[in-house]
Amino acid sequence: MFTGIVEEMGEIVSLETRDDMVLWDGSTGERTELKVRGSVVMDGAYLGCSICVSGVCLTATALNPESNVFAVGLAPETLRKTNLGTLAPGSAVNLERASEIGGRNSGHFVQGHVDGTGTIVDKWIDEDSLFIKVEVPPSLLKYIVPKGFIAIDGTSLTVCEVDYVSNYFTFMLIEYTQKKIVVPLKEVGEQLNLEVDVLGKYAESALAAVTPRIDELEKEVTELKEIIKKLAK
CATH class of the missing domain: 2.40.30.20 (Elongation Factor Tu (Ef-tu); domain 3)
Known part of the structure; x- marks a missing residue:
């Protein structure tokens, strides 16, 4: 989870597609790797930690403390939903580390899941x-x-x-x-x-669950009104 309060502007170092990604079964496959330079977010960073890159929650897969560069993998869904795949080396990006439990939140609850x-x-x-x-x-x-x-x-x-x-x-x-x-x-x-x-989105989901029942009740009420009208004649 993030707060949406950007800690620093980082810089795209490289964006490349590689075919040497080791998959779960030991075989190799294709992947898109993004490397970003940022000094603040490297403080306390560790392999597997989450870093928000221009609104996208990404997992650090490699860290180079000497050059302040971290690497992340971009899944096909990430490339479809965001603009990260269009960024050239040297482009600026917003960076934020994951928020700490109990820490202040001067923004709002940001998941890093770009819509x-x-x-x-x-x-x-x-x-x-x-x-x-x-x-x-x-x-x-x-x-x-x-x-x-x-x-x-x-x-x-x-x-x-x-x-x-x-x-x-x-x-x-x-x-x-x-x-x-x-x-x-x-x-x-x-x-x-x-x-x-x-x-x-949660409100819409909750409403979608009860809307069919509301429609059914309205239909039943309408039918009851018609029955009452006939009985009153």
Whole structure:
């Protein structure tokens, strides 16, 4: 679990597909490996630990303390759901270590399980704030609400405006945050990793379980009303 409070901006060292991954049965297969440089997140890092890379919870598979570089594997699902597979060496990424139990959470509960990507369609300045407009698929937008939480490239942010007709939402970055994360460096047309608030998905799941029963009860009530009307004649 993460907080969405980015600890540092790291740098992509390399992104390559290799065919020497040792599988569970001892055979070898193909894998995509990402190497990232970051000094803060290497403090206390260990093999198998979780590090959030631009919103994606990844497992450290190799550590090089001398160069402050760690390696992670990118599964096919990760490549489909995120923008990590499009990043070139030298690209900046947001980094955060997993949160400690009992520690402060100045953001919100971020799982590092990216739901999909959005596309920047506009940016503008409002005094010292930077506003960004993001286009997203309706399948994701339904979970995004005004003043609700959202993780954007792993950063815990507050939604400003939502337009469910034009399929976009906006958010803003204060002057301090602009200097600490990668989002301001991105231009119109670039992608952002999005993780919607998991509470919205749980609420939908819970409602889906009771909706059929509610529909059935409404049908029964309607039938009873018709019976009563006939008896009253």
